[in-house]
Amino acid sequence: MGIDSSISIGYGFRIPESYYHKLLRKDPEDDNYYIEDGHYTHELFDADSTFVYGKILYSTEAREYAWDGNREVVDLKKALKINHMQKKKIDRMAAKCRAKAIYFAAGTIY
Amino acid sequence: MAGIVANYVFAYGFITDISNPRYFEESTIDSDMATVKIKKRHQKYLNEVGWFHFDTTLDEQSKLFVFGERILAVEDESFWYMDENPDHSGFYNIQNDVFNAKLKHASFIDKEAELNKTKASFLLFMNDKCENNSF
Secondary structure, three states, X not given: XXXXXXXXXXXXXXXXXXXXXXXXXXXXXXXXXXXXXXOOEEEEEOOOOEEEEEXXXXXXXXXXXXXXXXXXXXXXXXXXXXXXXXXHHHHHHHHHOOOOOEEEEEEEEO | OOOOOOEEEEEEEEXXXXXXXXXXXXXXXXXXXXXXXXXXXXXXXXXXXXXXXXXXXXXXXOOEEEEEEEEEEEEHHHHHHHHOOOOOOOEEEHHHHHHOOOOOOHHHHHHHHHHOOOOOEEEEEEEOOOHHHOO
């Protein structure tokens, strides 16, 4: 059962596979895989290696058991505030990749 | 709905807690989240925050509720199955899926918020409701 998970919200776009080699680093342990830098690139679903370019603005804790994890209530508009220059940088990169940046929420499995 | 093990909820509403006599029977507000009685006319608007039915002690409870309307609820299972169902990517567009969602009870919730001297907003919280000990 998939309880070992969290949810992340942020501003960014899913990196098209054809741009992986430009935006991501090769995994030093296995040349067939790419890895995130945790700064502007993030791997969201380990199961299918979905990468996002952007900023994670809020994440719930990873929960191994159902009773772990955050118990707070998050005001989305406050949580989704992003630095103007960072937003512009993400928008520019999205345009280069023929994608569109959005405010997203994504489930993450560890 | 039984057995929602881990459920992240997006809602429009405001935070209240177990001690609010407007929503909970005064005779039960000293009890726990599993036994507190919600006044009938408000039942459909009250969502537990982080309540886990059979493993809850008074000290571990959030004692928080969100008064509001659910917009989107994300269950863990949908994360596991996203590969099998391409329509459900597990990747939500907050502007389209949450902020632009059609709300049926927005004005009512706004009025309730005013009565509670607060403002309604778009919220994200975790709800671990697990009925009938089915986990």
